[in-house]
Amino acid sequence: MPFPKTNPSLERALADKGYSDPTPVQAAVLQPEAEGRDLLVSAQTGSGKTVAYGLALAGTLLGEAERFGPPAEPLALIIAPTRELALQVHRELIWLYGPARARVASCVGGMDVRREQRALADGCHIVVGTPGRLRDHLERGRLDMSRMRAVVLDEADEMLDLGFREDLEFILDAMPQDRRTLLFSATIPRNIATLARRYQRDAQRIDTLVENQPHGDIEYRALRVAPNETELAVVNVLRFFEARGAMVFCHTRETVRHLHASLVERGFSAVALSGELTQNERSHALQALRDGRARVCVATDVAARGIDLPDLGLVIHADLPNDPETLLHRSGRTGRAGRKGTCVILVPYTRRRKAERLLDDAGIDVTWGGPPSADEIRLKDRERILQDPSLTEEAVEEDLAMARALLAGRSAEEIAAAFARVLRARLPAPEEVFDSGSERGPRERPDKRARDKERDDRKTREGRADYGGGADMVWFRMSVGRRNNADPRWLLPIICRLGHVTKKEIGTIRIFDQETKFEIAQSIAPKFAAAVRKANDEDIRIEPADAPGGWRKGPDGEKGKKPPNKGGFKARGPKPHSGERPGPSRSGDKPKRSPSKKRKRD
Incomplete structure (x- = not known):
């Protein structure tokens, strides 16, 4: 009307x-x-x-x-x-x-x-x-x-x-x-x-609010990602959708600075928006988005309300919002005034349940899936190149003269290939990301044969040779397991990052339903323990642990009894005082005499 x-x-x-x-x-x-x-x-x-x-x-x-x-x-x-x-x-x-x-x-x-x-x-x-x-x-x-x-x-x-x-x-x-x-x-x-x-x-x-239909012009997608690949997933989502304007939301100013620098390094035209910027800097950032000089805005929640940007077709929640209100206000930057928009929520495997509760409380109908793969993005790029406006614009005489000159020295296929290379060169390269391939991945258990093969491969992997072909190891526990879709492919980078170690210093990794246990070389275990104590967060906690099943690998690499603990990690049970021999367990017990000391019977 x-x-x-x-x-x-x-x-x-x-x-x-x-x-x-x-x-x-x-x-x-x-x-x-x-x-x-x-x-x-x-x-x-x-x-x-x-x-x-x-x-x-x-x-x-x-x-x-x-x-x-x-x-x-x-x-x-x-x-x-x-x-x-x-x-x-x-x-x-x-x-x-x-x-x-x-x-x-x-x-x-x-x-x-x-x-x-x-x-x-x-x-x-x-x-x-x-x-x-x-x-x-x-x-x-x-x-x-x-x-x-x-x-x-x-x-x-x-x-x-x-x-x-x-x-x-x-x-x-x-x-x-x-x-x-x-x-x-x-x-x-x-x-x-x-x-x-x-x-x-x-x-x-x-x-004028409609119950259970927040932002009807927005398509919501929740993408499961490995906890250490959020940044890579942001890159692939931006490349897959190629929206004229996109906003990426993070919790902290530090995360905004890091993600903004990472996107600029990869070739995205991006600006940052957070509370630490001066008013002049914020105004310049918003004007760059309105003018089209920038395509991506990485922002904290300070920008979640009231910002109206033209052609903002994509919102990415790089960090999960804390409450449904923040989710809706962030998402509301797109799909405005009758225009369609897409909202992508990145959900680490370790936070799947929290994300589901958040989406239910917000009344949002969401489509679950994995992050766009590099192959999917390349296929999209091929479609975009075939639809590039330069192929449909009317050619002027100067363009035709250049085309005739090119055809005189090159074949049409060579010229077309060069044209495709020029267009691809303007696009940041997609990233290789991990996806379980399961829509309900956190609640499914991998095949036992696959788990056994993964464990055997882990036991014999090349890095163990760097420690003398089976040096003594110390076990640690991580607070994620099969219920969190734990997989060595994304657990290893997290262990390395939090503990300041390399893959060669990590031994066997055993994944259970509620937790994961892994080995760290004895020589660097104290340093590793100190690093993870400082780095632990609410999602992933790492702490020393007993060996699975009460066994531990000895110097020969085989199962055996627990060796004396080293490196400052206390063993369980009472320890006798220095210089004393263990006494009897009860005051009335008498120690047994050895056979050699027995008296002969008369």
């Missing part, structure tokens, strides 16, 4: 931008019963909320007029939780209210405060800002609230989560009592409802 009648100036702006049909939230706020009232709106991310409240405010700010009068004290205030969201709202309102000749000012933390002060002093119609900076201008007398007719709290739940309650209450208490208050939030928890009751009057409740 078309947009309801609002204001001729805004209708022209919508037509210029190609807006023909309203989204559900836009249609809801423009209903006759919502006109002039306070609104409490819950809508999913990417549903067009900015345009929605921009249109809803038109009657309050303009009345019957098509254009604003000369700028003076501001008439409306828009409050957003983050700098990026505030600047995005600022841009949206500039084009929406452009034909109405509105002057929109921004007051955002991290920006030039003197420029903002001049903009407020020169007069404006709408102010967009973050809570902390708006309160600062208000306390210093730079922001005049006397003529305010409306205030909008965008992403109100996020502002409360970030600790802005006191700033919001200070700002709202300073505004005229007869203003309109529009509160937009992805969810309406108790603290939001309390805020609404205090600052809204007879608010109309609008809910």
Whole structure:
């Protein structure tokens, strides 16, 4: 259905931008019963909320007029939780209210405060800002609230989560009592409802969320990956989908820095976005994505809300989100305003159950599978090369002259091969990744014959010869097993990385249902134990262990009794004091005499 009648100036702006049909939230706020009232709106991310409240405010700010009068004290205030969201709202309102000749000012933390002060002093119609900076201008007398007719709290739940309650209450208490208050939030928890009751009057409740269908325009995929191959899986997912814009989410700034550097090294045009960047650096990163100079954004959750990037067709969760809300807000960067998107969740084998609970709590219907293989990516590349726009564009005379010159010295097949090489050279190489090939891999047990062969191969592998063909080894335990799809192909790199050892220093690996036991050369076992104590994390723990089945390999490589423990690892059972011989087990017991000491019978 078309947009309801609002204001001729805004209708022209919508037509210029190609807006023909309203989204559900836009249609809801423009209903006759919502006109002039306070609104409490819950809508999913990417549903067009900015345009929605921009249109809803038109009657309050303009009345019957098509254009604003000369700028003076501001008439409306828009409050957003983050700098990026505030600047995005600022841009949206500039084009929406452009034909109405509105002057929109921004007051955002991290920006030039003197420029903002001049903009407020020169007069404006709408102010967009973050809570902390708006309160600062208000306390210093730079922001005049006397003529305010409306205030909008965008992403109100996020502002409360970030600790802005006191700033919001200070700002709202300073505004005229007869203003309109529009509160937009992805969810309406108790603290939001309390805020609404205090600052809204007879608010109309609008809910456009659809139960159990979050982000209907997003295709969700969960890919099982080896814990040490997350970075390689990110590379292959980016190469497989080849989206014009992609966002990769990580937990920490350090992970963002590392993954960003790794992608740039491989040839991706990538930028990083995290809280440690200055506002100028963050603005440049986002602008590079909008201009197409960068295709991939590696970000922490600071970018999970409010960032609207054109052509963002892919979101990758390199690290699992901590809760369903974060999962939905991260994923909501794609599939916005009716566009389709893909969300890929990388699930290490060790965290499969947590991922399943997370997806169930979020109400997401997900397709499970393995990471794209190098062969699948090469097949995709072949299809893309055959559909490359340069093959379908109309050739000009200069191009035809060059083609004739090439054909004069080379065959058509040679020229086509060179063309394919040139196109492939622009693409980062895919990575070889491990996949169990089982959709329910963590719960399936490998074939016993295959397990026995793997164990025998492990026992006789070449690295053992470097320690004298069977030097004494020390057993360790790892907190993953068959239930986690444990496999030597991805266990070995983890052991090497966490323990600062090489493959040659690792002996037998035995995989059980709940755990894995493996050998480390006796000479480096203390160093290995110290390294893994520092490196242990919540998913994989490594600690000293007894040999499986109570046996241990001796110097000859065969099974035998446990040798005396060395290298600082304590053996079980009491140890006699130095210089003492073991006494009888009970005070009443008498030691047996040897046969040679027996007296002859008379």
